[in-house]
Each structure stands twice: as structure tokens, then as C-alpha cells.
Amino acid sequence: MHRFSATKRLLDLIGDLPVVSNLGPTTDELWHAGHRDRNFYTYGSMGLCSSIALGVALSTDDKVISLDGDGSLLMNMGAIATISRESPANLIVVVWDNEQWAQTGNQASHTAFGTDLARVAEGCGIEKTATVTDEEELESALMQALEQDGPWFIVAKIREEAESMPVAPNEPELTLHRFRASYGA
Ligand SMILES: Cc1ncc(C[n+]2csc(CCOP(=O)(O)OP(=O)(O)O)c2C)c(N)n1
Ligand SMILES: [Mg+2]
Numbered sequence: 001m002h003r004f005s006a007t008k009r010l011l012d013l014i015g016d017l018p019v020v021s022n023l024g025p026t027t028d029e030l031w032h033a034g035h036r037d038r039n040f041y042t043y044g045s046m047g048l049c050s051s052i053a054l055g056v057a058l059s060t061d062d063k064v065i066s067l068d069g070d071g072s073l074l075m076n077m078g079a080i081a082t083i084s085r086e087s088p089a090n091l092i093v094v095v096w097d098n099e100q101w102a103q104t105g106n107q108a109s110h111t112a113f114g115t116d117l118a119r120v121a122e123g124c125g126i127e128k129t130a131t132v133t134d135e136e137e138l139e140s141a142l143m144q145a146l147e148q149d150g151p152w153f154i155v156a157k158i159r160e161e162a163e164s165m166p167v168a169p170n171e172p173e174l175t176l177h178r179f180r181a182s183y184g185a
Contacts, residue, residue, distance in 0.1 A: 009139060014142075017064070019067060020042065020066050024103030041175050047073070049066055064090055067096060095153070131156075142154070
């Protein structure tokens with residue numbers, strides 16, 4: 001499965017629901033797949049995507065989708081335990097697991113050597129987990145996650161494409177105000 005095509009499929013499923021995206025290729029591809037007011041792109045703040053999504057989930061009744069990366073979550077694994085402790089029923093974490101730190105030169109991450117982030121989430125107390133390897137499995141896991149209470153933790157195994165997407169505009173302040181304004185704040 002490739003992230004760009006899977007991202008487009010995810011956007012088709014979620015309507016107007018908010019998405020928080022990991023820095024680097026995840027944000028670039030989300031922007032190209034469908035820039036929208038409810039996309040909260042993170043820039044540079046590695047490891048904080050799911051923590052920011054947790055904060056959003058605790059502030060709204062909407063389902064909130066975090067599009068995180070394996071390398072970033074590995075750097076801030078405590079975020080998974082905090083998500084379990086707070087247990088927001090409306091949070092859906094999707095980890096694009098390419099088994100590498102792609103943005104900085106495709107160095108192999110721990111998930112290439114046996115670390116299983118879905119089992120880490122289970123160990124932290126998150127009961128609703130899934131590991132998916134193709135778009136059909138991802139779509140069915142997402143549909144379940146959209147219908148049933150979470151928190152959900154979905155590891156999506158992906159392969160990097162040879163060509164990376166052009167970098168999305170770097171607009172942190174605009175992103176913050178646009179996203180807040182979409183909630184009337
Ligand atoms: C604290 C910190 N350390 C290092 C970086 C450099 N950096 C940016 S993206 C990235 C890799 C992220 O890996 P992953 O979350 O797996 O996303 P991928 O690039 O594979 O999509 C790194 C190391 C950073 N931005 N911040
Ligand atoms: Mg990665």
C-alpha cells in the first residue's frame with residue numbers, strides 16, 4: 001500500500017472530520033490529496049502529531065484522525081500511554097508504518113526490526129487496534145473506527161514510492177488559525 005493513494009481513500013471516507021498530520025511526507029501527501037480547512041499539518045514538531053490530535057479529540061465530540069509516522073511515534077512512545085490514560089472515544093490514530101525515517105534519508109526504523117506498535121498500544125491499554133497491509137483492510141478498519149467508540153490505533157503498513165511529492169506550503173500560523181476558524185474559534 002502507498003500512503004498517497006491510501007490518504008485519498010481516507011479523505012473520501014471521513015467527510016468533514018478533522019485530520020492532524022505528521023511532519024514530512026504525510027503532510028505533503030495530505031495537502032496534495034485534498035487540502036481542506038480541517039487539515040492540521042504539523043511542521044518540524046516530530047513526535048507531537050498524536051499528542052496534538054489527542055488535545056483536539058478532548059476538545060470536540062467529532063471523531064479526530066491522527067495520521068502519524070512510525071519514526072515519530074517511536075520518538076514519543078509515551079504519547080500512546082497518555083492516549084490510553086485519557087481514552088477519548090473519538091480519537092483514531094493511523095500510523096503510516098514504512099519502517100523507516102523517510103524524510104531524513106530512509107533510515108530503517110525499529111519497526112523494521114520487530115517493534116510492533118499495535119502491540120505497544122495494546123500493552124498501554126488500548127483495546128481497539130488493527131494492523132492493515134492494503135487499502136481494502138484500511139478502509140474496513142476505518143469504517144469500524146468511525147462507527148464504534150475508540151480510541152482506535154491502526155498501524156498501516158506502507159511502502160515508499162520512488163518519487164516523493166512536492167513539499168506542501170509551510171504555513172504554521174495560517175494552519176492554526178484556519179483550523180481553529182473551522183470550529184468557529
Ligand atoms: C526532534 C526532531 N528530531 C529530528 C527531526 C528530523 N526529522 C524530521 S522528519 C523525521 C523522520 C520522521 O519519521 P516518520 O515519523 O517515520 O515519518 P516518515 O518520514 O517515515 O514519513 C526526522 C528524523 C525533527 N524534525 N525533530
Ligand atoms: Mg516512517
